[in-house]
Amino acid sequence: MATVLIYYGTSEGQTAKIARHIGASLAERGLEVELVESPAVPPLPLDAYRAVLVGDSIHVGNYHRPVMKFIAAHQETLAKRPNGFFSVCLAAASKKPEEQAKAKAFVDEMMTQTQWHPDRVAVFAGGIAYSKYGLLKTWLMKRIAKSDMGDVDTSRDYEYTDWDSVEAFANGFCEDLLRRAA
Numbered sequence: 001m002a003t004v005l006i007y008y009g010t011s012e013g014q015t016a017k018i019a020r021h022i023g024a025s026l027a028e029r030g031l032e033v034e035l036v037e038s039p040a041v042p043p044l045p046l047d048a049y050r051a052v053l054v055g056d057s058i059h060v061g062n063y064h065r066p067v068m069k070f071i072a073a074h075q076e077t078l079a080k081r082p083n084g085f086f087s088v089c090l091a092a093a094s095k096k097p098e099e100q101a102k103a104k105a106f107v108d109e110m111m112t113q114t115q116w117h118p119d120r121v122a123v124f125a126g127g128i129a130y131s132k133y134g135l136l137k138t139w140l141m142k143r144i145a146k147s148d149m150g151d152v153d154t155s156r157d158y159e160y161t162d163w164d165s166v167e168a169f170a171n172g173f174c175e176d177l178l179r180r181a182a
């Protein structure tokens with residue numbers, strides 16, 4: 001059975017954690033899964049994979065450039081097999097409608113930039129990883145947190161990811177795959 005590729009970009013590790021969770025979920029359902037963290041290159045050509053999920057996080061309004069390049073370079077191959085995209089950002093953790101709209105707009109922008117229109121899309125709230133930031137990022141993120149979720153204790157990290165939503169995304173993708181294979 002061919003493998004499902006989960007290709008992802010991450011800076012502080014939250015998208016990696018989500019990718020691992022999705023991978024474990026698919027593996028539990030009997031699928032073979034390969035996780036590849038950008039900018040590493042998948043060991044097989046993309047058309048050797050049964051299905052591909054791509055995940056990435058937002059920093060200063062942008063996804064990681066190598067992930068965007070990967071998508072743009074492979075969008076035709078991606079479209080020929082079951083595929084999906086999951087986006088991770090802080091805006092998705094906000095209760096403000098304008099921030100929620102921003103979280104969705106990041107994905108629309110990705111589609112415009114890369115010309116890839118994934119079969120499935122999910123937007124997940126990420127976290128604030130104060131323990132992994134230097135002074136400047138701590139200042140920036142504390143300022144954002146102060147004006148929104150209020151989590152300004154820099155002696156700890158905050159995670160806003162809704163793991164039930166992650167699980168639902170993984171299950172939906174898996175059911176699609178198994179239905180197509182039946």
Ligand SMILES: Cc1cc2nc3c(=O)[nH]c(=O)nc-3n(C[C@H](O)[C@H](O)[C@H](O)COP(=O)(O)O)c2cc1C
Nearest residue numbers: 010011012013014015057060061089090091126127
């Ligand atoms: C320097 C920096 C800039 C960020 N900029 C944004 C942003 O513009 N919009 C947003 O919604 N989240 C932003 N975030 C939040 C990240 O998307 C969030 O922390 C996410 O969990 C990071 O995922 P990763 O650990 O996989 O990279 C930013 C985080 C950092 C550290």
